[in-house]
Amino acid sequence: MKSDINQLTTESRNPASAHLDEMSTAAIVTLMNQEDAKVSQSIQSQIPAITNAIDLIVPALKAGGRLIYMGAGTSGRLGVLDAAECVPTFGTDPAMVRGIIAGGDQAMTVAVEGAEDSLTLGEQDLTALHLTKNDAVVGLAASGRTPYVIGALKYANQVGAATISLACNQHAAISDIAKVAIEVTPGPEVLSGSTRLKAGTAEKMVLNMLSTISMVKIGKVYHNLMVDVKPTNEKLVIRAKHIVELATGVDADTAAQLFEAAHQDVKTAIVMALADVDAATAQTRLVKASGVVRDAL
8 A cells, every 4th residue: 555655646747736846926826716616516416425424324314323523633623623612513512523633632733653553453443432333433535445434444344334435546445445435536736735725625525525414414594594503602692692683583672582581502493483382482492393393393
């Protein structure tokens, strides 16, 4: 595998940037913008695979399982980022969506030598999480051949968990291991081999889809509003009240009153307004509806 790395698309040279160090600043900015425009196009062919991946993740979450991202380097950091953002956006328990990076938390800012080359470390990290068959594991590797991710996916298969791979090269090694394989190929980087660029952007866009759509499907969204947002700061309190206003059609003052009466729970406030019930009744309805606003109504 080590000898094959130079043959990967993500490692090849981009003819358009062959004289990068001689180009003007404006020319480089223009070139990078043009190259970035190719990223969303590269995802289009993978829509069926992304759909299949979400169709594995949603049942896992509904069964009480977790969505677990596994990766090294940039890929690992992107998984950690997406997992972290689910907590304030969708009000998830921090344990529900996890991002695990080879080498542990310190690898978020400092490279941990050899961590991504270990075929056993991924299994060890998943064992420490007490992986079960109800979980969904997404292996992230721009190269598609990171040993850490390969080991993690193999172990997840043994446990019976749902397995998904995300690579930025075709015919990726991790694609042969996962139950659903996503291969997004945005092409050679402007800076050869720097997969934090187009490949990283592609991975981020796919992760946005996996987490956001999964949360929509488990009832974390009403219309296109993030009704499980947690008002943990002033900005989010303002946003939460505005969501109540948008979801119910009441004026701002009424939305604020409903929000406070609902103990600052957006879903409860919405059900109170639309079903014309008190907070306790709204909460009971939501519990019976497993938190899905439409069902509670």
